[in-house]
Amino acid sequence: MTRDQIDEFLKQIKKTEGQNGSDRVKEIVNRIVRDLFYTIEDLDVTEPEFWTAVNWLTETGMNNEFGLVAAGLGFEHFLDMRMDEAEAKAGITGGTPRTIEGPLYVAGAPVENGFARLDDGSETGGETLFMQGRVLTEEGMPINNALVEVWHANLKGNYSYFDKSQPPFHLRRGIRTGPDGKYQFQSIIPVGYSVPPNGSTDILLKALGRHGNRPAHIHFFISAPGYRKLTTQINIEGDPYLWDDFAFATRQGLVPHINRINDPEKIKEKGLDHSFASIDFDFTLHHENRDLPPTEIARVRAVG
Ligand code: MBD
Ligand code: FE
Numbered sequence: 001m002t003r004d005q006i007d008e009f010l011k012q013i014k015k016t017e018g019q020n021g022s023d024r025v026k027e028i029v030n031r032i033v034r035d036l037f038y039t040i041e042d043l044d045v046t047e048p049e050f051w052t053a054v055n056w057l058t059e060t061g062m063n064n065e066f067g068l069v070a071a072g073l074g075f076e077h078f079l080d081m082r083m084d085e086a087e088a089k090a091g092i093t094g095g096t097p098r099t100i101e102g103p104l105y106v107a108g109a110p111v112e113n114g115f116a117r118l119d120d121g122s123e124t125g126g127e128t129l130f131m132q133g134r135v136l137t138e139e140g141m142p143i144n145n146a147l148v149e150v151w152h153a154n155l156k157g158n159y160s161y162f163d164k165s166q167p168p169f170h171l172r173r174g175i176r177t178g179p180d181g182k183y184q185f186q187s188i189i190p191v192g193y194s195v196p197p198n199g200s201t202d203i204l205l206k207a208l209g210r211h212g213n214r215p216a217h218i219h220f221f222i223s224a225p226g227y228r229k230l231t232t233q234i235n236i237e238g239d240p241y242l243w244d245d246f247a248f249a250t251r252q253g254l255v256p257h258i259n260r261i262n263d264p265e266k267i268k269e270k271g272l273d274h275s276f277a278s279i280d281f282d283f284t285l286h287h288e289n290r291d292l293p294p295t296e297i298a299r300v301r302a303v304g
Contacts, residue, residue: 073100
């Protein structure tokens, strides 16, 4: 069909809309439908191809994998790029880089003051991790009463809540800073995540000749009254997927050095009988800015 014929049909569809409904939704949906009509025409998408896609969408919804698809197709990182750009235009630069939330946050984790242990000791064969630092203003001043929300995978790359074999809120905590802005947690160094084998995301990525692996990482929400909420992650250095993340989330500045602590005094201090890994990492928050889109993002999330 010609563009004119397609546009004629789009006009006919548009005419059915009436006054009710949302102008915003109308604009977005009509734009997407137009682009898809053009795609079908230009690429001569066959009917079986079209229905394969419809079926894939149905299954992706039934599997609750659209959050994963959004990450894997780069949409989530693209939204980060747009937020970075909006901030840069407003003169906000530097500080701790943001990176994607991903689909595996669960609200309601226990909150502790200053320090939390995330793992329940049941994960064996892994490496004990202590991670610590401060939450700071752009000016380098400690932020009191900041909330450090942290979540990560276990040694199989699985997240509690979604993996029902782990206890509630395993490897998930909130840590509240005091006047010194300090946080610290004890946990285990996680293993990288892979999309569910033979799931919708896996099927799509394989058809694209891609993999569905993420390097080992730890997620954070850092928030404090009067500051822009920071959504970010740190990566575990040395992971083979460090710069080959299927979700495009690795960023310079988010790969801290891991110190291996072998000093018997320091090991004893922690109540351990083996060496451990230690990461020092400060988070810098930007002041709240009412001219910018908020970084506290409304999004349906699991509640544990
Ligand atoms: C993850 O753990 C994750 O962080 C993202 C972005 C996507 C899938 C699994
Ligand atoms: Fe993750």
